[in-house]
Amino acid sequence: xxxxxxxxxxxxxxxxxxxxxxxxxxxxxxxxxxxxxxxxxxxxxxxxxxxxxxxxxxxxxxxxxxxxxxxxxxxxxxxxxxxxxxxxxxxxxxxxxxxxxxxxxxxxxxxxxxxxxxxxxxxxxxxxxxxxxxxxxxxxxxxxxxxxxxxxxxxxxxxxxxxxxxxxxxxxxxxxxxxxxxxxxxxxxxxxxxxxxxxxxxxxxxxxxxxxxxxxxxxxxxxxxxxxxxxxxxxxxxxxxxxxxxxxxxxxxx
Ligand SMILES: CC(C)(COP(=O)(O)OP(=O)(O)OC[C@H]1O[C@@H](n2cnc3c(N)ncnc32)[C@H](O)[C@@H]1OP(=O)(O)O)[C@@H](O)C(=O)NCCC(=O)NCCS
Numbered sequence: 598x599x600x601x602x603x604x605x606x607x608x609x610x611x612x613x614x615x616x617x618x619x620x621x622x623x624x625x626x627x628x629x630x631x632x633x634x635x636x637x638x639x640x641x642x643x644x645x646x647x648x649x650x651x652x653x654x655x656x657x658x659x660x661x662x663x664x665x666x667x668x669x670x671x672x673x674x675x676x677x678x679x680x681x682x683x684x685x686x687x688x689x690x691x692x693x694x695x696x697x698x699x700x701x702x703x704x705x706x707x708x709x710x711x712x713x714x715x716x717x718x719x720x721x722x723x724x725x726x727x728x729x730x731x732x733x734x735x736x737x738x739x740x741x742x743x744x745x746x747x748x749x750x751x752x753x754x755x756x757x758x759x760x761x762x763x764x765x766x767x768x769x770x771x772x773x774x775x776x777x778x779x780x781x782x783x784x785x786x787x788x789x790x791x792x793x794x795x796x797x798x799x800x801x802x803x804x805x806x807x808x809x810x811x812x813x814x815x816x817x818x819x820x821x822x823x824x825x826x827x828x829x830x831x832x833x834x835x836x837x838x839x840x841x842x843x844x845x846x847x848x849x850x851x
Pocket of ligand 1: 652716718723726727728755757758760761
C-alpha cells in the first residue's frame with residue numbers, strides 16, 4: 598500500500614520494444630513515486646541470480662527519499678501503465694555522491710557534473726532497448742541543465758551496463774577496488790556538451806576503428822580483471838560490438 602498520491606509523470610521520450618510487441622514511454626518521476634520505485638528495486642534485486650546481486654548495491658527506502666531531497670531525478674520506463682524499469686541521475690550535492698566518487702570530485706566544479714546510477718529493468722523487458730532510451734533521456738536532461746560531465750560507475754562484473762555506456766559514448770578513466778574488496782569499480786565519463794547530443798539527439802557516432810587494433814578482448818568479467826592486473830585501464834567498444842580493454846584510458850581531466 599502506498600501513502601503518496603502519484604503525480605502524473607512528465608513524458609520525456611517514447612520508443613518501441615525491439616521485438617515490436619509494444620510501445621514504451623520514458624518519464625520523469627518525482628518524489629511521490631518513492632514507494633513504487635523502492636518496491637520495483639526490491640523486485641529486480643530479488644529476481645537477480647545470486648552471482649549478480651553484488652552489481653546492484655543494497656539500498657533502503659530512505660535512500661530513495663534522500664535521492665529526491667538532494668535534487669536527484671529518476672526516469673521510469675512504462676509499458677502501458679506498468680513501470681518496467683527505472684534509472685537515477687544524481688545531482689552533485691550532499692554527502693551521497695562525494696562518498697561514491699571521491700577521486701572524481703577532487704577540486705572540481707561540482708555543478709558541472711551529473712551522475713548516472715542505479716539502472717534496473719524487469720527481467721522480462723531486458724534486451725529491448727529500454728536501457729539506451731533511459732540513458733539518452735538522462736543525457737538530454739543533463740544537457741538541458743547545462744552539465745558538462747556525465748559520470749557513471751559500474752561494477753566490473755556488469756558487462757551489460759558497461760557495453761551500454763560505452764556504446765553511448767562514455768569512456769573509462771579509472772578503475773578502483775570495490776569497497777567490499779571482492780571486485781573493481783570502473784568509472785566512465787562522457788562530455789555532455791560535445792558529440793551526438795550537441796549535434797542532434799539520435800545521431801549515431803561510429804566508434805574509432807583503431808580501437809580494434811589495440812583492444813584486448815574483455816567480453817567477460819574474469820577477462821576484464823585479468824587485463825586490469827596486466828595494466829590495461831581503458832574500456833571501449835569495437836565497431837563489431839566487442840567490449841575491449843585498451844592499453845590506456847581516454848584522457849579526462851577534472
Ligand atoms: C544492466 C541492465 C540495466 C542492462 O539492461 P539490458 O536491457 O539487460 O541490456 P541489454 O540486454 O541490451 O544488454 C546490453 C548489451 O550487453 C550485452 N550483454 C548482456 N549481458 C551480458 C553478459 N553477461 N556478458 C556479455 N555481454 C552481455 C548484450 O548482448 C547487449 O549487447 P549488444 O547491445 O551488443 O546486443 C539490466 O540487465 C538490469 O536491470 N540488470 C539488473 C540491475 C543492474 O545490474 N543494474 C546496474 C547497476 S547500476
